[in-house]
Amino acid sequence: MKKKILITGAGGFIGSFIVEEALRRQYDTWAGVRPSTGREYLQDPDIRFIQLHYADKEQLKRQLLEQHGQTGRWDCIIWNLGATKCRQPQDFDTINYGFLRNFVEALIETRTVPGQFIMTSSLGAWGAGDEKNYTPIRPDDPPAPETRYGKSKLRAEEYLRSLPGFPYVIFRPTGVYGPREKDYFLMMKSIACGVDFAAGIRRQALTFIYVKDLVKAMFLAIDKGVVRRAYFVSDGAVYAPSDFRRYVRQALHKRFVLPLHLPLWILRAVCYSAAFIAARRGRTSTLNPDKYRILKQRNWICDTTDLQTELGFTPDYPLEKGIGEAVQWYREAGWL
Numbered sequence: 058m059k060k061k062i063l064i065t066g067a068g069g070f071i072g073s074f075i076v077e078e079a080l081r082r083q084y085d086t087w088a089g090v091r092p093s094t095g096r097e098y099l100q101d102p103d104i105r106f107i108q109l110h111y112a113d114k115e116q117l118k119r120q121l122l123e124q125h126g127q128t129g130r131w132d133c134i135i136w137n138l139g140a141t142k143c144r145q146p147q148d149f150d151t152i153n154y155g156f157l158r159n160f161v162e163a164l165i166e167t168r169t170v171p172g173q174f175i176m177t178s179s180l181g182a183w184g185a186g187d188e189k190n191y192t193p194i195r196p197d198d199p200p201a202p203e204t205r206y207g208k209s210k211l212r213a214e215e216y217l218r219s220l221p222g223f224p225y226v227i228f229r230p231t232g233v234y235g236p237r238e239k240d241y242f243l244m245m246k247s248i249a250c251g252v253d254f255a256a257g258i259r260r261q262a263l264t265f266i267y268v269k270d271l272v273k274a275m276f277l278a279i280d281k282g283v284v285r286r287a288y289f290v291s292d293g294a295v296y297a298p299s300d301f302r303r304y305v306r307q308a309l310h311k312r313f314v315l316p317l318h319l320p321l322w323i324l325r326a327v328c329y330s331a332a333f334i335a336a337r338r339g340r341t342s343t344l345n346p347d348k349y350r351i352l353k354q355r356n357w358i359c360d361t362t363d364l365q366t367e368l369g370f371t372p373d374y375p376l377e378k379g380i381g382e383a384v385q386w387y388r389e390a391g392w393l
Contacts (some may be wrong), residue, residue, distance in 0.1 A: 061128065063171075065089035065109070065160075066137035070237045071177060071268055073098035075135055078272045080104070087131070089138070098237065111138070111156035117163035125169050133279055135175045136160070139210070142341045142348075146205050153209035158216055161223070173224050173284060175275055178214055180231045180264075180289060181207035186356030191262050193360040196287065203354075204347040214287070226278050227287035228271070231357055235268035235379060236386035240343055245305050245384065248314050249393055253302045255318045256352040261298055264291040264357045267374035267382075277368040289359040292372040292379075304377045308384035309393070325349050 062079050066072040067088035079086040080101055087105045090096070099106075107124065110116040140152040157176070164170045184201035186194045202208045217225040234241040247253060255261075274290055299316070306314050319327075328349035335342035364370045374382070387393040 059083060059085045060132045061085040061087070061130070063087040063089055063107070063131045063134045064137055065135070066139060066177075067104075068094035068096055068099055069137065070235075070239070071233060071271065072137045073237065074235070074268050074272050075137060075275065076101075076104060078276055082276070085128075109160070111159055112151075114159040114163050117159060118167050121163055121167045121169045125167065130169050131171045133173045133175065134164075134171045135177070135275060137177045139177065141206055142343070142345055143205075144336060144339070144341055149205045149209040150212065153206070154212045154216065157213045161217070161220070165220075165223075170224070173226055173279060173282070174217070175226045175228065175278060176213065176217060178210045178227050178229045178287075179207060180229050180291075180357065180359055181351065182211040182214060182229060183207075183289075183359075185354050186262075186358060188259075188355040191260075191356050191358060193358040194289065194356075195360045196289065196363065203350045206347050218285075224284040225287075226283055226285075228275060228278075228290050229287065229359075230266050230271050230290040231264040231359060233266055233268055233271055235383050236390075238268065238383075241383075242387060242392060243343060244301070245309075245380075245387065246393065248302060248305045248311065249309050251311070251314055253298075253314050253316045255298045255316055256324055257321045257355070258318055259355055261354075262356050262358050263296045263298060263301065264294070264359060265296065265301075265376050265379070266291050267372070267379035270372045270374050270379075273373065274364060274368060274370050277370055281368055283367065286363070286367065288364040288368070289361050290364060291359055291361055292375055293361055293365075294375060295358050296376055300376065301380070304380040305384065307377075308381045321353050324352060328352075 062084045064072055064075045067076050068090055076088055087107050088099055089109050090106055143149050181204055182202050183194050184203050200211050202211050214227055271290055328344045331342040332345035
């Protein structure tokens with residue numbers, strides 16, 4: 058019998074790759090969407106769509122009971138729904154914590170809890186790393202998120218961990234890049250134009266994970282059947298901003314790129330101003346106070362020992378290879 062899986066946030070960057078991997082494995086695959094969800098990357102006819110009303114727990118319960126009566130319980134749910142930028146600060150908590158809590162309570166109250174509930178969290182839920190000795194961020198470090206996004210993700214994690222016996226698996230990826238992603242793409246686009254903007258003067262230790270490797274880790278957890286565990290996710294290497302610039306330049310066949318190191322006070326002014334202007338226009342901005350706090354952080358090294366030893370994870374995409382594939386996709390898609 059085919060394994061049944063639900064992926065929320067299925068129309069987004071990471072979610073669309075999760076859906077593709079589930080289909081490749083021949084799972085019965087449900088894509089959790091909302092009316093505003095784009096379906097550009099959800100074209101496979103085998104995808105089953107379901108519009109879940111995350112803001113209304115009672116309606117969620119009715120939907121789950123109806124779904125359970127028709128096809129039975131999902132074997133696995135990957136909770137990939139989340140907001141990385143919002144018009145109003147309180148929206149982070151509403152979406153990243155409130156929607157998850159509504160959904161999980163509906164699962165429990167309708168007795169439709171799956172065998173595994175995998176949550177996409179963030180390294181940002183743990184906050185800034187040691188910026189003196191650059192020791193890795195470890196799972197047993199006390200979390201101290203600096204961003205509203207990170208705080209909302211941590212609150213959601215704490216809720217899941219508070220539920221006795223609930224079969225959660227939490228993934229905290231570092232910076233996720235790859236085809237269809239839009240924030241790192243802006244950096245690539247700037248490099249394509251011959252300029253690379255770097256944040257601050259002091260050493261910055263960066264980590265990355267290619268989207269397909271993140272998805273690989275999730276399905277390793279499904280294969281192993283782990284529950285009530287949490288993992289930091291990166292490719293295991295540590296990079297400088299110049300490494301990212303060099304690999305993008307090579308993939309683009311650019312002979313020269315001018316690196317511009319912006320002092321943090323200028324970067325802060327730009328991010329806060331961009332957010333203010335966007336809010337006045339009823340929009341969100343990629344550059345915002347949360348983004349400033351992320352860019353100014355000097356140490357993004359994280360300890361992935363548990364990921365390697367418990368799940369047997371090894372990355373298929375070191376940064377140079379991942380950037381090469383991503384740049385090729387952006388070119389073919391007409392983004393570059």
